[in-house]
Amino acid sequence: MKTSESRYCKCIYFSANALARKIEKLACDCWKKVNLSPSHAYLLMVVIEDPGVQPGTLSDELQLTPSTITRLIEKLEEKKLVIRTTEGKVTNVYPTPKAKDLYPRLKECSNNFVEIYSGILGKEESARLVQNINKISDKLQD
Amino acid sequence: MKTSESRYCKCIYFSANALARKIEKLACDCWKKVNLSPSHAYLLMVVIEDPGVQPGTLSDELQLTPSTITRLIEKLEEKKLVIRTTEGKVTNVYPTPKAKDLYPRLKECSNNFVEIYSGILGKEESARLVQNINKISDKLQD
DNA sequence: TGAATATATTTGTATATACAAATGCAGCGT
DNA sequence: ACGCTGCATTTGTATATACAAATATATTCA
Numbered sequence: 124m125k126t127s128e129s130r131y132c133k134c135i136y137f138s139a140n141a142l143a144r145k146i147e148k149l150a151c152d153c154w155k156k157v158n159l160s161p162s163h164a165y166l167l168m169v170v171i172e173d174p175g176v177q178p179g180t181l182s183d184e185l186q187l188t189p190s191t192i193t194r195l196i197e198k199l200e201e202k203k204l205v206i207r208t209t210e211g212k213v214t215n216v217y218p219t220p221k222a223k224d225l226y227p228r229l230k231e232c233s234n235n236f237v238e239i240y241s242g243i244l245g246k247e248e249s250a251r252l253v254q255n256i257n258k259i260s261d262k263l264q265d
Numbered sequence: 266m267k268t269s270e271s272r273y274c275k276c277i278y279f280s281a282n283a284l285a286r287k288i289e290k291l292a293c294d295c296w297k298k299v300n301l302s303p304s305h306a307y308l309l310m311v312v313i314e315d316p317g318v319q320p321g322t323l324s325d326e327l328q329l330t331p332s333t334i335t336r337l338i339e340k341l342e343e344k345k346l347v348i349r350t351t352e353g354k355v356t357n358v359y360p361t362p363k364a365k366d367l368y369p370r371l372k373e374c375s376n377n378f379v380e381i382y383s384g385i386l387g388k389e390e391s392a393r394l395v396q397n398i399n400k401i402s403d404k405l406q407d
Numbered sequence: 408t409g410a411a412t413a414t415a416t417t418t419g420t421a422t423a424t425a426c427a428a429a430t431g432c433a434g435c436g437t
Numbered sequence: 438a439c440g441c442t443g444c445a446t447t448t449g450t451a452t453a454t455a456c457a458a459a460t461a462t463a464t465t466c467a
Contacts (some may be wrong), residue, residue, distance in 0.1 A: 355416085
């Protein structure tokens, strides 16, 4: 059944979740090449671009709670892709050389993902939708 | 930080997830009155409206995997809101009297939720967004 | 008829995420 | 200097969801 055929298709709860799940699936396929989930991959890209970035900033930037950020970092640490140094109350997260080497491939996955979905949805249409989604998201700021 | 200020705000993966999480939160607050999560509540409403509905249909209608549907039903069964009968390979799910009594309040929560978000987003704007989201969702049909 | 295949559902297990409480440190006011 | 308050992070725990395998039934066709 198509999303738009469900009896709840007019409810944003239903629609937003259905879309997120489908996008998640698509994204997972794209990032399988580097053996990372999309959220790990995005976090890692920020860490590579801003070495020493703090969990709080990551939480802000990725719109995930601090505890989720901790969990994501833990896993990347296990994979030897980042290291954490804690001094006083602040923690800094740095990419390892292994992560830096991976960067081009991460970018490739990310570009690939954009190509795939804008291929399916149309470049303009998807850009417009994303803008609208963000506008709404901003209004729902807690 | 606003969603639209994140470095990834142009990526639909990021945007769709951020929106879904915010909407989820809003919805949870609305359904707290009946002590159900939104997905349990929506499933229950379908069961009340279509007594005897099968898990496969629920999966279709709610765009959730069969295993997720099983898990949702289990919880509603624990709460004595539905009962399951299995004959051969098909299972039928029925609402209990307790669930039927609850129906008006479920509807109330659901209306309340719509009011809240269309109050925040504007009635027309939110309706349009939902339509667009569904259109995209349909195109991403597996 | 009986084996192969297909369908509906459940179960085992894994993942992402969040909330609330705990921890550990920093800075402030007296 | 000391205790209070607040901030950044982590930890314990819970929830929603999914995938893959298992189960149990149904259908088909040789």
